[in-house]
Amino acid sequence: MPDGKRLRVAVVGAGGIAKSHWAAYEAHRDDVDVVAVADVDETRAAAFCAEAVGAVPYQDLDTLLAEQEPDLVSVCTPPGLHVEQVKKVLKSGAWAWCEKPPCRSLAEYDEIVAAEREGGPYAAFVFQHRFGSAAAHFRTLLADGELGRPLVAHCQTTWYRDAAYYAVPWRGKWATEGGGPAMGHGIHQMDLLLHLLGDWAEVRAMTARLVHDVETEDVSTALVRFESGALATVVNSVLSPDEVSRIRIDCENATVELTHLYGYRGKDWRYTPAPHVVADRTTRWSSPPDDVASSHTAAFAPVLAAYRAGRRPPCSGADGRQVLELVAALYKSAFTGAGVCRGEIVPGDPFYRSMAGIGQGVEREGARV
Incomplete structure (x- = not known):
């Protein structure tokens, strides 16, 4: 990224957590312009843009990406939408800064990493308490x-x-x-x-x-x-x-x-x-x-620095995956009654594609806990 070029950022999902992303961008206003927001609720998108003066409201991510060509997109939607939306963002050439949980399974996480390119775009996830x-x-x-x-x-x-x-x-x-x-x-x-x-x-x-x-x-x-x-x-x-x-x-x-x-x-x-x-x-x-303080503002600073340097940001790749693997192992242990070791859940394991172990020939009535 050329020195002095301002980062064009957009937000998909204008619910409550988007306010924390907005606060992070406001704290870095010398480097960042919020250019657009997409939300299926037109009223909510318009309300966000009223605060982010100059941002353009959209009802779908595809149109936003095509018309605005942002450098980075905050993904603030429900977890079930993350893998599809993050992959769209990466395909457009923009970086993604995605809310937790990163996605619903290790399989989806690995799909996201596979969609990255060396030197960017990358997908980073919001684990602000580290910072x-x-x-x-x-x-x-x-x-x-x-x-x-x-x-x-x-x-x-x-x-x-x-x-x-x-x-x-x-x-x-x-x-x-x-x-x-x-x-x-x-x-x-x-x-x-x-x-x-x-x-x-x-x-x-x-x-x-x-x-x-x-x-x-x-x-x-x-x-x-x-x-x-x-x-x-x-x-x-x-x-x-x-x-x-x-x-x-x-x-x-x-x-x-x-x-x-x-x-x-x-x-x-x-x-x-x-x-x-x-x-x-x-x-x-x-x-x-x-x-x-631990905050989205503190967490965004290293993402911005990584973008300018063209390097992988923290809370991405293997670094961002570790806690998701721990969660998957927690669920597998709870469902099976056995201890689970790191590295055990790999493609072919039912808990690789679902935290409940559903699929791959394994079904549970209502996925009951």
């Missing part, structure tokens, strides 16, 4: 040996969603949402956990549908073993009135806790030294003064 400065600070302390080995962890996404939430037609169905809270809610914290602790090795899980009249689960629990040997528990729920997102990591020298809901700052992290750690050693553990 708060406090997460980078933890990774630095861990890499420098300050915290010792990570030993035990807990990853918790316990939120509350009522019947009205599931009245939206595409929610709670394997075919359109791809999964329950493990897929659509907890995937953010699980991605952050992997970002902090590295590669996972094995998972054993259970899921249940305890309240909601849906196909997918409304709660899941899992035990994850990491390549480092560390063990973690993972809990994802939409049944929890006291909503919280939490990661706790017990290392040899400290317990590190992050408690927030939909985003964090440095103040949301707490370091508790082990008894053997001398007090003056912990001064470096305090969050750095340049406190960057």
Whole structure:
């Protein structure tokens, strides 16, 4: 991309999450122009364009791509539409910046990667919790040996969603949402956990549908073993009135806790030294003064930098796939009752094409959890 050229971006899907993309683009207004938005709801598209002055509303993505020729497109539609729309964006020559979950299965993810080209266009996915400065600070302390080995962890996404939430037609169905809270809610914290602790090795899980009249689960629990040997528990729920997102990591020298809901700052992290750690050693553990919140704005900056450099952005390719593979393994373990190792779910495995293991000769009545 020539120096000084402004990035022409468009948005498909003008629902609530599109506002976070708009905020990211506004924060980078010196480099970005929002030129168009597409939504099947004409009124919603027009309302978005009223705020994004100069943007043109469309009712379909194909026409937008043909007429506007954007450099990058935010995909903010339901998960069942992601693979088709992202592939269209890539075929047009534009990059895609797609909401979570990336798609409904590992097979769809691999379709997307196959549609990329070396040097771009690429598809990146929104896992914004990686990009708060406090997460980078933890990774630095861990890499420098300050915290010792990570030993035990807990990853918790316990939120509350009522019947009205599931009245939206595409929610709670394997075919359109791809999964329950493990897929659509907890995937953010699980991605952050992997970002902090590295590669996972094995998972054993259970899921249940305890309240909601849906196909997918409304709660899941899992035990994850990491390549480092560390063990973690993972809990994802939409049944929890006291909503919280939490990661706790017990290392040899400290317990590190992050408690927030939909985003964090440095103040949301707490370091508790082990008894053997001398007090003056912990001064470096305090969050750095340049406190960057986890947000779409923080997540977009490296995407923009990668676009200008013509290199693969973070949260794409193998890097973006790791948490989706963990989710697939969680579901496979829950359905089969067996532990699942990383790399086990490959083409030909029923859970490669569906998080519920449907197809490839495997059918379950209502895909019941």
